[in-house]
Amino acid sequence: MTAICLIDTSIFVEVLNIPTKSSQHEAIVEQLGQKITNREELFLPMATIIETGNHIGQNGDGTLRRQCAERFVAQVNQALDGCSPFKPISFLKPDELKQWLGEFTDHAMLGSGLGDLSIIHDWQRLCAQNPSRRVYIWSLDTHLAGHDQAARM
Numbered sequence: 001m002t003a004i005c006l007i008d009t010s011i012f013v014e015v016l017n018i019p020t021k022s023s024q025h026e027a028i029v030e031q032l033g034q035k036i037t038n039r040e041e042l043f044l045p046m047a048t049i050i051e052t053g054n055h056i057g058q059n060g061d062g063t064l065r066r067q068c069a070e071r072f073v074a075q076v077n078q079a080l081d082g083c084s085p086f087k088p089i090s091f092l093k094p095d096e097l098k099q100w101l102g103e104f105t106d107h108a109m110l111g112s113g114l115g116d117l118s119i120i121h122d123w124q125r126l127c128a129q130n131p132s133r134r135v136y137i138w139s140l141d142t143h144l145a146g147h148d149q150a151a152r153m
Contacts, residue, residue, distance in 0.1 A: 002041060004126050004136070005041065005042050007048055008045075008140070009055070010141050011016040011048075013055055015032060015069060018051055019064050024140075035085075041087065043087050044087065045118065051115050052081045054066045100118060110143070116143070116144060119144065134149060135149045
C-alpha cells in the first residue's frame, strides 16, 4: 500500500516558491514529483493552508505578494475541487478545538504552535485509521518530521 503524507507549511511554501520563505524549491518539487509517481496520498492540513496564507500576506513586496497569492488560491482551489495531488483535511469542529486548547499550553512550552499541534492530531488520526500503512508528516521542521508511522504487515 502507498504511504500517506501530510504536507507541512515548510513544504507548501517551497512548492509555491514563496519569496523569503523558500530556499529549496527545486529540490522539494523534485521530491514531490517522486511522491506523486509513488502514488502517495498527499494531504493538505487546514493549518498548512492558513499558515501558508499568512506567510504570503506578510510578504513585503506587493507584486510578489499578489503573484504568490494567486498561485496559492489556484492550488488550494484545485485541491478543494479534487483536481490536485493534494487532498485538504481537517475542517475544524468546536469539540476538536477545545481538546487541542486543553493540550496547547504544554505544547507551546515545547516551542511549537497551535497549527503544528493540529497537524500532529491529523497525523495521529490517520495513523489510527491506517495501521498497515506508512503515515508521515513531510516537513523541514525536525519536531514534525519525526512523526512517521512505519507500515505494519
